[in-house]
Amino acid sequence: MPQRRVVTGRSQNPRKRFAEELCALRAKKGVTLKELADRLGWDASLFGKMEKGHTLGGPEVVQALDQHYGTQGLLLVLWEVARRDPTQFKERYQRYMGLEAKAVRMWQYSQSIIPGLLQTREYARELLMHGELSGDTLEVQVEARMGRRETLLREDCPEFRAIISEATLRTPLESPGDWRTQLSHLLAMVNHPNVVIQVLPLSAGLHGLPNTDTMFLYGSDGRTVAWVENAYSGELVEETATVERLQLRYDRLRDLALSPNKSRQFIESLLEEAPCDPST
Missing domain, CATH: 1.10.260 (434 Repressor (Amino-terminal Domain))
Known part of the structure; x- marks a missing residue:
């Protein structure tokens, strides 16, 4: 033919x-x-x-x-x-990563998982395994995610605020020891002056970002873009009016969250309640 x-x-x-x-x-x-x-x-x-x-x-x-x-x-x-074209997701994500590396401020809301910039190696590996990655491909992705964490530790580090849902913090890893390590890492990160973590309690009820993980990137030129993502796809939002609408929803969400101090206390209480690894 x-x-x-x-x-x-x-x-x-x-x-x-x-x-x-x-x-x-x-x-x-x-x-x-x-x-x-x-x-x-x-x-x-x-x-x-x-x-x-x-x-x-x-x-x-x-x-x-x-x-x-x-x-x-x-x-x-x-x-x-x-x-729905899968190749476009990769291209958009690569562009997002370039913008993230240059951002002077980053605000994130995480509905269902610990934000990537705050994940431990063990958390990232288990999460990516559920995404059906394995072998060398899995390890490459884990290393890439660990490399992203350096963004918050470099000399010219951006300001970073993460609002994490209580449901996320009550969804442990398979290993109790790995989960305690993740909670401890969150507490260690809030000691950095550029990092703020707030917990959105379940009692806050419904809100304007019910099923979307959202990251706002603020550039040194005053430009703001947003990355919205679910389990299957992600979208880089650049249109000003749409970004502003998302920001308004984020601001209202932040009003519902616990203060940074109370959020720290909440995570500390979860760490105290978390079971120890029986093998240790």
Whole structure:
């Protein structure tokens, strides 16, 4: 059977294909980014980043574009395919890591796991094993995560605030000894002047970030981006209005959390209650 030829001339990469379609549709419509923004109510910078492939945007803006261009759901389909492309997650994460290395402040909320920058080697290994990694691949990923921890210890270290859910702190490792090591590490980290840890108690109830781990990166140029992640995917959020909405939810979440001092006491109590490893 002869090799199938690509007849459209468009990229076969889902993310690039989505961006190309956006560019082509706007060119056919004959409108500028500003005119598009004025008509649909989003920032022109967002549409520019979407057309350059820097962000996919959210489903609401894609649906609005579908309606504006009369494409009958085509853009939403392309957006769904691009969003689920596993290679794009790796590329976005690599870009995120570059921004993290340059950040002057980092604020994080962790709903279900200890933040990566605060994990011990044992915690990282067990977590990654549940992600079906093993052998040399597992050890490479563990070492990479341990390398990230140095960010908080370097001479020009950024300010770091982590809000950790009580549920996370009550989910131990298989080894009691490894879990005690992790709790002890959290207490050691709060002794660093650039690190603040707060606990979100279960009694706080529902809030605006119920199922999303979120990290805000503040650059020296005043720019702020957010990384939102679940167990299967992650997204780098750069559009100003969206970042500001997430920040507002984070601020309200911080108001519900225990103070840094009470959070330290809470972790100390968990360490006192944690069983000792019977082998020691």
